[in-house]
Amino acid sequence: MSPTRRLAEALIARASVTPQDAGCLDLIAEHLAPLGFVSERIDSGPGDFRVQNLWSKRLATLDTPVQKAIKTIVFAGHTDVVPTGPLAEWASDPFTPTERDGKLYGRGSSDMKTSIAAFVVAVQEFLATYPKAPLNIAFLLTSDEEGPATDGTVVVCKALKTRGERLDYCIVGEPTAVERTGDMVKNGRRGSLSGQLTVRGIQGHIAYPHLARNPIHQLAPALAELTAMEWDHGNDFFPPTSWQTSNIHGGTGASNIIPGQVVVDFNFRFSTESSPASLQSRVEAVLQKHQLDYELKWTLSGLPFLTPPGDLVTAAQAAIHAETGLQTELSTTGGTSDGRFIAQICPQVIELGPPNASIHKIDEHIALADIEPLKNIYRRVLENLAAAAVR
Structure with missing residues (x-):
């Protein structure tokens, strides 16, 4: 069994359902300590809901000074997983890593404990070959990525910003591939x-509508207009x-x-x-145009971020092609991730991980054939960035 798979299985075996860490961070810190990493915990939150956060860093150790400023690359991710769902529907225990039909099954196998294991082993291999890399x-x-995400990465980023910590590149290990790692x-x-x-109306008997005001009827034209609007062209x-409406709640239960x-609950996924x-x-x-009596509460979960082609994207594209032969596709589709917080303090952030077809599902898995290439891609990114640093 490869070191990457061995560490991935050790992490999967820990039932770290949000916001629990179940010892994953301690295990990772143990692997990093012999490499010269200094680890600290920046935990946050109350009581049983306290979130575990790890910041671990190794400074470059150089024989001779270099002309350029030393850059910092961060590997970011989460050890928490979503709940398993009905255990009886799993073909094997979700927290017992199980090989079957060329796949490794277990909750977090794809999202994203294998990525974390690949991070660690890639760094081990890189430093074994380039201990003085700049x-x-x-x-x-x-x-706390799968949960509210209020005491996790965002807290660490605020702490790093306060102390003036400079970050240059970040790879988030979210499962981003469609069919094959690197695509x-x-x-x-x-x-x-x-x-x-x-939207407020006036409650009344349905047989006497002239004595009431139906807020559902009042809302309908405004909702239709909002649904049909073109917000931007991307x-x-x-x-x-x-724009999408996710829930509508009205009525007392009586007919x-x-x-x-x-x-009405709604959401924008918005571009720059x-x-x-x-x-x-x-x-x-629109609401005022339709003369609605309303109250509106807003929640901003994250701003859009973009890393145009540059040092990190180029290094990743070259690493993927060298390892897999693939010409990777750059994309901004999908849901939010902790990259939205890191992008506030780091100018170049990408997400790169295994296929995402089984994430959050019963019998979550990763193909065994994807594990070592993922680790190798991460290692090659380090090699490419290190080479660029001395040019």
């Missing part, structure tokens, strides 16, 4: 802006901004009552062509 290397890991890299993500709209890197209010302020003002304008 790169600072760091790990930023949390147990897609996320070089950005859309922003996420949610709203909860409450750009070369981002698809157009998308003969006009409700006194209706509540729109801002939270512009989206909010356009929604408010």
Whole structure:
């Protein structure tokens, strides 16, 4: 069994359901210590919901000074996993790593404990060959990515910013591939802006509508207009901004009552062509146009970020091609990730990991054939960045 798979299985065997870490970070710190990494915990949150966060860094040790400033690359990810769902539906225990039909099964196998294992082993191999490489290397890991994400990476990033820590490159190990490791890299993500709209009416008997005011009826034209709106056209890197209604709550449960209010939950996944302020003002304008009696609460989960082709993207593209022969596709599609927090303090952030077809599903798995190439890609990125640092 390869070191990467061995470490991945040790991590999968720990039932680290959000926000629990179940000892994963301690295990990783143990592997990093002999390499010269200095680890610290930046935990956050109350009581049983306290989130475990690890910041571990190794400074470059050089024989002779170099002309350029030493750059820092960060490997970022999460040790927490989503709940298993019904255990009876799993073909094997989700926290007992199991090989079957050329795949490694277990919760977190794809999202994203194998990536973390590959990070660690890639760094071990890189430093064994290039112990004096002109790169600072760091790990930023949390147990709060699958949950609210309020006490995890965002807390560490704030702490690093306060102390003036400089980050240059970051690879987030999220599962980004479609069919084969390396076929897609996320070089950005859309922003996420949610709203909860409450439209107030007057409750009454459904047989006497003239004595009531139905908020569902009042909302319907405004909702239709919002649904049909074109928010922006996107750009070369981002698809157009998308609006989606996720929930509508109205009524008392009785069929003969006009409700006194209706509540709508909606979300924007927005490109860099729109801002939270512009989206909010356009929604408010529609609601006011339809003369609704309403209350609107906004939640900004993350701003969009983009890493254009440059040092990190070039290093990753070359690493993927050298290892797999693939010409990787750059994409900003999909959901949000902790990259949105890291991008606030790091100018170049990409997400690069294994295929994502089974993530969050029953019988989550990763193909055994994807494990070593993933580790090798990470190692090759380090090699490419180190080579660029001395040119």
